[in-house]
Amino acid sequence: MVKLSLQTLPRDYRNRGLTEKNLPPNPFQLFQKWFKEALKAQTLDVTAFTLATVSVTGKPSQRTLLLKGFDTKGFVFFTNYESLKGVEIAKKKVGSMLFYWATLVRQVRIEGKVEKLSPKDSDQYFALRPRLNQISSWASVQSRVISGRKFFEDRMEKYEKEFSGRPVPRPPHWGGYRLVPSEFEFWYGRANRLHDRLRYRLSSSGKWSIDRLSP
Numbered sequence: 001m002v003k004l005s006l007q008t009l010p011r012d013y014r015n016r017g018l019t020e021k022n023l024p025p026n027p028f029q030l031f032q033k034w035f036k037e038a039l040k041a042q043t044l045d046v047t048a049f050t051l052a053t054v055s056v057t058g059k060p061s062q063r064t065l066l067l068k069g070f071d072t073k074g075f076v077f078f079t080n081y082e083s084l085k086g087v088e089i090a091k092k093k094v095g096s097m098l099f100y101w102a103t104l105v106r107q108v109r110i111e112g113k114v115e116k117l118s119p120k121d122s123d124q125y126f127a128l129r130p131r132l133n134q135i136s137s138w139a140s141v142q143s144r145v146i147s148g149r150k151f152f153e154d155r156m157e158k159y160e161k162e163f164s165g166r167p168v169p170r171p172p173h174w175g176g177y178r179l180v181p182s183e184f185e186f187w188y189g190r191a192n193r194l195h196d197r198l199r200y201r202l203s204s205s206g207k208w209s210i211d212r213l214s215p
């Protein structure tokens with residue numbers, strides 16, 4: 001077995017940095033800039049993020065999802081309303097997203113309230129999904145214990161037959177959410193663990209304040 005010290009794994013922090021003078025007043029502008037740069041750098045899974053939710057007892061849970069859109073209203077994703085995250089969001093309408101673009105040694109943490117998209121918006125996105133993805137949204141009983149993979153495969157076959165020859169409608173238990181940010185933290189990797197951490201917080205007046213956090 002090859003022994004590897006995790007403490008000495010190399011990182012390349014050359015020509016990196018984030019300073020207050022380079023910050024736009026609105027965090028959405030900086031996120032868009034970084035997102036475009038991650039696309040240009042061909043970073044793997046640019047749209048992937050970790051979503052954290054919390055139960056009514058305060059127990060956190062996390063999973064990786066794909067971002068499906070963003071603007072100044074917030075960040076959009078889709079899922080099964082009856083999944084663990086859907087149940088937790090229904091009871092505690094808050095969430096935290098984390099994007100990590102390793103190639104650029106950058107990460108963005110976003111916190112805020114989570115709200116459902118309108119049925120119309122969910123319908124529009126669902127209609128664009130590949131047909132088998134649409135069918136799997138009917139077949140999946142997400143986050144529940146099942147007897148084996150055959151259970152899911154049998155349900156896929158069932159709904160393929162049910163919707164044969166016609167468009168697949170959006171299941172009532174599936175749709176979109178929007179995380180509406182109240183806080184952003186932009187992390188930029190620097191040498192000697194002197195990383196840049198700049199935080200935006202939304203005030204009650206609707207303006208964003210900016211603070212530097214210690215690494």
